[in-house]
Structure formats: C-alpha cells, structure tokens
Amino acid sequence: METLISITNLSFAYGQRVVFKDFSFGFSSGQRTGLVGSNGCGKSTLLQLIMGLLKPSAGEIELFGKPRRTEKEFREARLQIGFVFQDANDQLFCPTVGDDLAFGPLNMGKTMEEAEAIVDGTLELLNLSAFKDRVTYNLSDGEKKLVALGTALAMRPRMLILDEPTTCLDEEACDRIAKVLLACGLPYLVVAHDRSFLDRVVTGSVRLKDGRVIAEPPRESNGRPGSQAA
Ligand SMILES: Nc1ncnc2c1ncn2[C@@H]1O[C@H](COP(=O)(O)OP(=O)(O)OP(=O)(O)O)[C@@H](O)[C@H]1O
Ligand SMILES: [Mg+2]
Structure with missing residues (x-):
C-alpha cells in the first residue's frame, strides 16, 4: 500500500x-x-x-x-485528485455541463477529441448524457452535484476526495453515485x-x-x- x-x-x-x-x-x-x-x-x-x-x-x-x-x-x-466540493457552485464555472467536464482534461493537455471522448464516457457513466449542452447555472442542486462528481472523474485522478457528494440527491441518484464509486477502482x-x-x-x-x-x-x-x- x-x-x-x-x-x-x-x-x-x-x-x-x-x-x-x-x-x-x-x-x-x-x-x-x-x-x-x-x-x-x-x-x-x-x-x-x-x-x-x-x-x-x-x-x-x-x-x-x-x-x-x-x-x-x-x-x-x-x-x-478528483475533488468534489461541499457546494457544487464552488466547482462549476463553465457555461455548459460539457464545458465543465472538458475543463480538467483540456487543462491537463488532452486534445479536443480526447477531452470530448472523456466527457461523453463520464456523462454516460453518471446517466447524464442528455445534460451535455445544458447550461450548468440552471441545473437543480442535485443535478449540479452529479456534474461535480463528473468533473472530478473526468480528471482521471489517482484518488477522490468527496465532501458530501450525496446532499440534495434523490434515492436513484444516490444509488448511481454509490455504484460509480464502488466501480471506479480508486x-x-x-x-x-x-x-x-x-x-x-x-x-x-x-x-x-x-x-x-x-x-x-x-x-x-x-x-x-x-x-x-x-
Ligand atoms: N471562512 C471561515 N471563517 C471563519 N470560520 C470558519 C470559516 N469556515 C469555517 N469556519 C468554522 O470552522 C469550523 C469548521 O468548519 P467546517 O466547514 O470545516 O465544518 P464541517 O465539519 O465541514 O461542517 P458541516 O458538517 O456543517 O459541513 C466551524 O466552526 C465553522 O464555523
Ligand atoms: Mg462541511
């Protein structure tokens, strides 16, 4: 270890x-x-x-x-480190969900195509594919929480640090987060x-x-x- x-x-x-x-x-x-x-x-x-x-x-x-x-x-x-803030508003700052998820990968030197593939894969994992072009600012608190976890995973981190990732989430979204965490191998x-x-x-x-x-x-x-x- x-x-x-x-x-x-x-x-x-x-x-x-x-x-x-x-x-x-x-x-x-x-x-x-x-x-x-x-x-x-x-x-x-x-x-x-x-x-x-x-x-x-x-x-x-x-x-x-x-x-x-x-x-x-x-x-x-x-x-x-994939970090999820307690308040998703501290984390999301791009116009759209897709932009927010692409920000980390692009910042780390990925090409547009590579970033796009990571964004699509991560959105699919979180059952958020339909949200890609949504304006982040207009999302509900629960939706923002899921997108925030997406931005953390899109970094392809070595570990995750999550501050109350399930606040505001309904049962189904909590269940999805639990499954994603258990499957992520981090x-x-x-x-x-x-x-x-x-x-x-x-x-x-x-x-x-x-x-x-x-x-x-x-x-x-x-x-x-x-x-x-x-
Ligand atoms: N910017 C700040 N200025 C002054 N005091 C602060 C600030 N941020 C937090 N505190 C205080 O520091 C202490 C620890 O706060 P922190 O937010 O780390 O607690 P927490 O365990 O995360 O609580 P919660 O379960 O409510 O999220 C609290 O007493 C809080 O009031
Ligand atoms: Mg706290």
Whole structure:
C-alpha cells in the first residue's frame, strides 16, 4: 500500500477559531474511508487543507509521498485528485455541463477529441448524457452535484476526495453515485452524514472530534455486518 496523504502536527485556525492543533492523519491506496463528525467539527476544512486551498499555520502535508508547501507543489498534487466540493457552485464555472467536464482534461493537455471522448464516457457513466449542452447555472442542486462528481472523474485522478457528494440527491441518484464509486477502482475519502450510503461505499470510517480523528466502530444494521476498521 502506498501512502497517499500524510499529515503531521498540523495547526490551523480561522482567526481566533482554532480548528486543528497538532493534528495528524494518514490515508493509503486501497482505502475507501468515510469521514464523519458533527456540523462544524472541521471536515470541510481538513479537505481544503489537503487540497492546498487553505494554508496551515504549522505542520506538514505530504501527498503522493512528497511534502507540499508551495502553491506549485499543491497544484501538481491537485491534478491527481478528483475533488468534489461541499457546494457544487464552488466547482462549476463553465457555461455548459460539457464545458465543465472538458475543463480538467483540456487543462491537463488532452486534445479536443480526447477531452470530448472523456466527457461523453463520464456523462454516460453518471446517466447524464442528455445534460451535455445544458447550461450548468440552471441545473437543480442535485443535478449540479452529479456534474461535480463528473468533473472530478473526468480528471482521471489517482484518488477522490468527496465532501458530501450525496446532499440534495434523490434515492436513484444516490444509488448511481454509490455504484460509480464502488466501480471506479480508486481510493477515496468521503464526507457524508448519510450512514446507510457510507455503509455501502466505504471499507471503514473515522470520526473527527475535538480536532482529532478516531476510528469509528463498525456499525451493525439489520443484522448485516457494518464497515470494517479504516
Ligand atoms: N471562512 C471561515 N471563517 C471563519 N470560520 C470558519 C470559516 N469556515 C469555517 N469556519 C468554522 O470552522 C469550523 C469548521 O468548519 P467546517 O466547514 O470545516 O465544518 P464541517 O465539519 O465541514 O461542517 P458541516 O458538517 O456543517 O459541513 C466551524 O466552526 C465553522 O464555523
Ligand atoms: Mg462541511
């Protein structure tokens, strides 16, 4: 197993609001981990620190085996991570769904034809082919969530980081996301409040509480064994 994320002795505060102090965390290939915790405990903050979108005041973040400090180092890592923001509006900024999905591949040097093939394949996977020419701005919140996952997958990343990918989604869309995640073959770290969704898609969960992560015990539901330890 390869260590994909290694965080040591990290500290971070929004002004006076300390979210992490001396925080450490690790994540390896082969893991499909749920990140749970109460509202405001720092889940989204942690994901944004990993992505280099927020800067820690102390500590070290290693991604794919290399320390990441400068913007250039984080950018190189970001290209290999499919990230789904908690708010899809932070993620989608192109006029149409097709443009939004093509943005990552084109940015990584794919030709128009290659990007087009990735876009079509990804839309099909998410059952969104009919949405290709829709104006992103006009989509419903649930539709935007699915498109946001599409933009992450279209990057052909080495891992996924997903911040509440199922919020606003109906049962059928949740089911599709669960199937796509299980079939994608990638390691992922996923924040979700929906335990039944998590039980389906993760191999284990950790709980963020008081600025620390603790292994979440497996949950028994309907006599079915819960998730195993992360
Ligand atoms: N830009 C900001 N400025 C000041 N405080 C912030 C900012 N963003 C988040 N916080 C605070 O930092 C703490 C952690 O927020 P964060 O969004 O990481 O929580 P979360 O675990 O993702 O919560 P949720 O489950 O509601 O999404 C919260 O107390 C929040 O109010
Ligand atoms: Mg959050």
